[in-house]
Amino acid sequence: MVNWIEACAADEVENEDLIRFDHGSRTFAIYRSPDDEYFCTDGLCTHEEVHLSDGLVMDHIIECPMHNGQFDYRTGEARRTPACVALKTYPVKVENETVFIDLGDQP
Amino acid sequence: MRVVIVGGGQAAASVAATLRKPEFSGEILMLCQEDCLPYERPPLSKKYLLPSRANERKTIFPDAYWPAHEITAKLSCTVTGIDPIRKIAKSDHGSIGYDHLVLATGSSPRRLPERMKGNLADLCYLRSLEDAGQLRRRLACSNSLILIGGGYIGLELAATARTMGLDVTVVERDVRILNRVASTSLAGTVRNWHQHHGVRLLERTEVKAFTDDHGVTGVLLANGEKLTSDCIAVGIGASPNTALAFNAGLQINNGIAVDAFGQTSIPGIWAAGDCASFPYFGRRIRLESIQNAIDQGEAVAENILGSQREYVPLPTFWSDQFDHTIQIAGLIEPRMKAVIRDAPSGRSYWHYRDGLLQAVEVTDDPKSYSIGRRMLSERLSPSAEAISDGNRNLKDILKTCRKPVMA
Numbered sequence A: 001m002v003n004w005i006e007a008c009a010a011d012e013v014e015n016e017d018l019i020r021f022d023h024g025s026r027t028f029a030i031y032r033s034p035d036d037e038y039f040c041t042d043g044l045c046t047h048e049e050v051h052l053s054d055g056l057v058m059d060h061i062i063e064c065p066m067h068n069g070q071f072d073y074r075t076g077e078a079r080r081t082p083a084c085v086a087l088k089t090y091p092v093k094v095e096n097e098t099v100f101i102d103l104g105d106q107p
Numbered sequence B: 001m002r003v004v005i006v007g008g009g010q011a012a013a014s015v016a017a018t019l020r021k022p023e024f025s026g027e028i029l030m031l032c033q034e035d036c037l038p039y040e041r042p043p044l045s046k047k048y049l050l051p052s053r054a055n056e057r058k059t060i061f062p063d064a065y066w067p068a069h070e071i072t073a074k075l076s077c078t079v080t081g082i083d084p085i086r087k088i089a090k091s092d093h094g095s096i097g098y099d100h101l102v103l104a105t106g107s108s109p110r111r112l113p114e115r116m117k118g119n120l121a122d123l124c125y126l127r128s129l130e131d132a133g134q135l136r137r138r139l140a141c142s143n144s145l146i147l148i149g150g151g152y153i154g155l156e157l158a159a160t161a162r163t164m165g166l167d168v169t170v171v172e173r174d175v176r177i178l179n180r181v182a183s184t185s186l187a188g189t190v191r192n193w194h195q196h197h198g199v200r201l202l203e204r205t206e207v208k209a210f211t212d213d214h215g216v217t218g219v220l221l222a223n224g225e226k227l228t229s230d231c232i233a234v235g236i237g238a239s240p241n242t243a244l245a246f247n248a249g250l251q252i253n254n255g256i257a258v259d260a261f262g263q264t265s266i267p268g269i270w271a272a273g274d275c276a277s278f279p280y281f282g283r284r285i286r287l288e289s290i291q292n293a294i295d296q297g298e299a300v301a302e303n304i305l306g307s308q309r310e311y312v313p314l315p316t317f318w319s320d321q322f323d324h325t326i327q328i329a330g331l332i333e334p335r336m337k338a339v340i341r342d343a344p345s346g347r348s349y350w351h352y353r354d355g356l357l358q359a360v361e362v363t364d365d366p367k368s369y370s371i372g373r374r375m376l377s378e379r380l381s382p383s384a385e386a387i388s389d390g391n392r393n394l395k396d397i398l399k400t401c402r403k404p405v406m407a
Ligand SMILES: Cc1cc2nc3c(=O)[nH]c(=O)nc-3n(C[C@H](O)[C@H](O)[C@H](O)COP(=O)(O)OP(=O)(O)OC[C@H]3O[C@@H](n4cnc5c(N)ncnc54)[C@H](O)[C@@H]3O)c2cc1C
Pocket: B006, B007, B008, B009, B010, B011, B012, B031, B032, B033, B034, B040, B041, B042, B043, B044, B045, B077, B078, B079, B080, B104, B105, B106, B107, B126, B127, B128, B153, B241, B244, B272, B273, B274, B275, B287, B288, B289, B290, B291, B293, B316, B317, B318, B319, B320
């Protein structure tokens, strides 16, 4: 089932940056790539529970601020130890300057 | 081709995982003295000791990773000798030939001289999961703890034990805590945290002897004062495990000496992690950190596969104490001037020498750390004025520094 949730205004996320988005008890990270595409992953690093929103986006990589694990935020793939488990990703669409994420069947 | 790795810690895991690329079909064998697959040591002085936490090791990779990637880990296997001519590693499980040998033997806690111990039954040291298990059981039935050494491990242990409600005293011989590894400013902040939480910090204080009066353990200080407690732990630094390398005739210099590629004085034998010292801007250093174990392990693996990659790291380190996190990028050295920047959650210390940014220390402000680390790794040096201006956004400063300077 599709379940689009309004996350933020498109211009709230700077180019090559990310912000944190909390929804209910969950936390997500919304990214804007250097070519102005938007992406969404779970907000906490899979290694230790650290908010990725404090990390730095470089190209298509998000680097965890704590232990420097890296993920490709487009696919969630873990790219560098100590991170070894992929991040969950969510579909994103931008309509009327607003970013929506699709949480699917999840509550 | 067969690569044999001696050790089963962070560096060994990094070497093995980096070697196991699609194009490498050779054999990878990891010989580990400990009886469990590679795990993370940092939690051992922190969360792991808390009774509220599950008594569980935090593995570097899930257990299924190793067989799935055809990496053979031989546990409880101690390598006892190396024959570099015949290219054989000897162990208590027999001998095995290698094409490349990687020494990732780590380091061991430095010990106090045996004579100081007097009639005391035991002093706790912390390195392995086994040590941590013992300490965990000891702390659970103790009301007080004395820590000898105010370095990172001592202070982390102090914070953990204090969080559990124990009476905690830290005895540091140097003029201050964290003397060789943190700036005076950061050490001041850390001292405040500990004092605020009721840890007794004794700096410039030397231990003369230990005592045991009918089961009550004590510490006799050089100033004549006597402290007593239920448990005494020691964290006075670590020494690299070099005996194996030394006996094989490898060059030793504050650790197993390697070149910029991670190769020892004998071709085909490599070293990485806590046990290795490497060239760094005209001198030789040895680091004890997760970052170094991972990155140097990666470089060694790539060089075994034929790259010519020099390992020139930006050293980084972190420490957790109470609800605070310290993060450091770069090396803290004498003659540096600090510029301090306050953020809502924490603080950052930007260290300059000869007008150039050399290191950044951060407490409870991961965003500033990420940006500072990036500046250092790109060798950018923002002006001290820009950094000290709290109204300027760090990310903008980063962008400004990145702009090529017009000639
Ligand atoms: C309590 C504690 C807390 C720490 N906290 C932090 C932190 O917060 N942040 C940080 O960056 N770093 C921290 N560190 C440091 C970090 O854990 C080390 O730098 C890192 O583990 C080094 O990895 P290594 O693989 O070089 O050595 P190790 O992890 O020590 O692994 C070496 C392994 O080799 C084995 N071995 C040795 N000799 C032989 C032999 N002859 N045959 C077979 N096996 C052998 C050893 O048994 C060991 O398993 C901490 C360390 C400790 C002990």
